[in-house]
Amino acid sequence: MGLVDELAEEGKLREGAIAFAKKVVAENRPLKKVREMNDKVEAARGKPEIFENFRKANARKFRGFLAPEYNIQCIEAAVNLPFEEGIKVEQKLFRELVTGTQSAAQRHVFFAERQVWKLPDVPADTPIIPVKKVGIIGAGTMGGGIAMNFLNTGFPVTIVETKQDALDRGIATIRRNYENSAKKGRFPMEEVEKRMGLLTGSLDMNDLADCDLVIEAVFENMDIKKDVFGKLDKIVKQGAILATNTSALNIDEIATAVKRPEAVIGLHFFSPANVMRLLEVVRADKTSNEVIATSMQIAKKIGKIAALVGVCPGFVGNRILAQRQREAQKLIMEGAMPWDVDRVLYDFGLPMGPFAMSDLAGLDIGWSKEKSKGETLRDRLCEMDRRGQKTGAGYYDYDENRNAKPSPVVEKMILDYAAEKGINRRTISDDEILERCIYPMINEGAKILEEGKAIRSSDIDIVWINGYGFPVYRGGPMFYGDTVGADKVLAKMKEFQAKMGDDFKPAALLEKIVAEGKRFGDY
Ligand SMILES: NC(=O)c1ccc[n+]([C@@H]2O[C@H](COP(=O)([O-])OP(=O)(O)OC[C@H]3O[C@@H](n4cnc5c(N)ncnc54)[C@H](O)[C@@H]3O)[C@@H](O)[C@H]2O)c1
Numbered sequence: 001m002g003l004v005d006e007l008a009e010e011g012k013l014r015e016g017a018i019a020f021a022k023k024v025v026a027e028n029r030p031l032k033k034v035r036e037m038n039d040k041v042e043a044a045r046g047k048p049e050i051f052e053n054f055r056k057a058n059a060r061k062f063r064g065f066l067a068p069e070y071n072i073q074c075i076e077a078a079v080n081l082p083f084e085e086g087i088k089v090e091q092k093l094f095r096e097l098v099t100g101t102q103s104a105a106q107r108h109v110f111f112a113e114r115q116v117w118k119l120p121d122v123p124a125d126t127p128i129i130p131v132k133k134v135g136i137i138g139a140g141t142m143g144g145g146i147a148m149n150f151l152n153t154g155f156p157v158t159i160v161e162t163k164q165d166a167l168d169r170g171i172a173t174i175r176r177n178y179e180n181s182a183k184k185g186r187f188p189m190e191e192v193e194k195r196m197g198l199l200t201g202s203l204d205m206n207d208l209a210d211c212d213l214v215i216e217a218v219f220e221n222m223d224i225k226k227d228v229f230g231k232l233d234k235i236v237k238q239g240a241i242l243a244t245n246t247s248a249l250n251i252d253e254i255a256t257a258v259k260r261p262e263a264v265i266g267l268h269f270f271s272p273a274n275v276m277r278l279l280e281v282v283r284a285d286k287t288s289n290e291v292i293a294t295s296m297q298i299a300k301k302i303g304k305i306a307a308l309v310g311v312c313p314g315f316v317g318n319r320i321l322a323q324r325q326r327e328a329q330k331l332i333m334e335g336a337m338p339w340d341v342d343r344v345l346y347d348f349g350l351p352m353g354p355f356a357m358s359d360l361a362g363l364d365i366g367w368s369k370e371k372s373k374g375e376t377l378r379d380r381l382c383e384m385d386r387r388g389q390k391t392g393a394g395y396y397d398y399d400e401n402r403n404a405k406p407s408p409v410v411e412k413m414i415l416d417y418a419a420e421k422g423i424n425r426r427t428i429s430d431d432e433i434l435e436r437c438i439y440p441m442i443n444e445g446a447k448i449l450e451e452g453k454a455i456r457s458s459d460i461d462i463v464w465i466n467g468y469g470f471p472v473y474r475g476g477p478m479f480y481g482d483t484v485g486a487d488k489v490l491a492k493m494k495e496f497q498a499k500m501g502d503d504f505k506p507a508a509l510l511e512k513i514v515a516e517g518k519r520f521g522d523y
Contacts, residue, residue, distance in 0.1 A: 005020070067103075074090045105473050105474055108476075109476065127293075137218055147199065152195065168201075174199065178195055208235055211240055212240050225254050232258070241265060242263045248314050265283065265287045277466045315453075345437060348474075349470075363386070446513070461476020
């Protein structure tokens with residue numbers, strides 16, 4: 001590429017450099033200035049397609065980020081302009097980036113990722129429980145994915161199911177995932193056997209007796225979970241960690257099923273558990289420091305980024321998500337269409353909007369045909385067998401390649417539904433969609449902080465960036481709140497509250513931050 005003039009022999013850099021300098025002098029070579037090396041840039045001049053093709057090829061990766069685009073513009077300037085002018089373009093764009101919000105946001109995330117491991121009330125010298133063997137209960141979507149995290153890093157895992165076919169299915173899925181990765185060249189085929197060799201399947205919970213860490217990932221049902229924990233309490237050796245992957249159940253209540261509540265903790269993985277980086281480590285009332293410190297360390301070992309959070313409905317991530325989901329549903333009743341809401345949030349930088357997300361996850365999660373009374377839009381969609389991507393239709397229509405198209409059927413359904421409920425639909429601006437979806441999330445984040453359910457506002461940002469794809473260049477919801485200004489967020493919440501009620505009631509901490517002229521980042 002012309003970046004290097006000469007290679008020195010290994011270990012002989014100094015001699016090589018001196019010899020090279022002497023050669024340059026002896027040959028009376030002119031001083032070579034980079035600005036005069038034009039052969040490569042001239043070759044690219046007048047070929048804008050080089051840049052367009054590069055932009056297109058990387059559009060997904062670069063979406064929303066200013067820096068990669070500005071880099072391309074700098075190179076375009078280098079190709080098309082004289083050196084002095086090119087340098088000016090570079091300076092201007094660089095200065096804009098380095099003083100801009102995106103750069104500040106990404107620096108914030110860099111430090112937030114380091115802060116998140118620091119636990120103010122768990123002393124650094126807290127003893128760590130040696131974890132050598134891991135047990136997992138339930139080989140479904142989550143259990144299998146969780147198991148892979150441990151197998152990938154060399155932990156022997158025993159996975160327990162109730163029925164042979166469920167166990168076989170779970171193990172086969174893990175194997176298939178590994179084989180697919182190996183086929184894609186991520187690791188050699190032998191690695192598949194090595195990892196599978198660490199996995200033991202069982203139908204007997206007694207096989208978990210000597211595990212140091214057991215993670216429960218059975219159905220989301222309190223009675224079943226308590227029953228499982230009651231059994232674990234009798235089986236698993238003392239000193240082991242008993243973790244639950246529940247998404248929303250009260251872990252303090254789960255802990256009442258055992259005689260050693262200090263051993264119980266939430267390890268909330270995100271789906272797909274072998275891919276998503278986030279782990280919410282959920283501390284219950286009685287969880288011991290040893291169990292917390294060990295859980296954080298294990299998270300690091302298996303390559304996760306862990307945030308320590310407290311017990312509350314939905315913990316930190318899903319509790320904040322619930323705010324957005326509620327507003328999204330209200331917006332489509334009041335005048336927007338699902339694809340309007342999705343477009344605004346996608347353009348904001350999220351990987352997808354709430355309705356595309358529901359279609360991907362399946363609208364029938366937690367829905368049953370028998371109990372459905374057509375009361376909600378979702379009931380009606382599911383009753384029509386529009387259950388999301390898997391049925392070729394949900395909020396959107398899907399073609400055979402799963403490309404989404406706005407659905408006239410859904411549009412009519414929404415209009416009919418709103419009419420039935422006597423809702424006068426109106427035009428809703430993109431700004432309102434964004435503010436109504438995002439500001440209540442920030443407000444909920446403030447409530448979480450005032451209740452002490454997250455340690456610091458940057459932890460909330462970490463949760464949302466790593467668990468939900470909140471754009472890194474916006475720094476997470478709380479940093480974004482500071483970018484907008486807590487005062488503006490508060491003013492909007494009050495305006496919405498006056499018009500639409502207490503869904504928008506400002507958090508006490510939000511009021512306090514504004515009154516004291518502080519930032520979310522101060523908490
Ligand atoms: N799916 C997600 O996106 C997600 C994300 C985070 C957390 N979670 C939580 O993870 C847990 C599991 O969810 P999932 O999506 O993997 O469910 P799933 O239905 O795919 O799997 C649950 C598995 O547990 C097995 N099981 C049930 N009772 C059992 C018992 N007593 N002993 C052993 N195995 C038993 C079932 O046979 C089934 O295979 C739930 O608490 C859920 O809320 C799910």
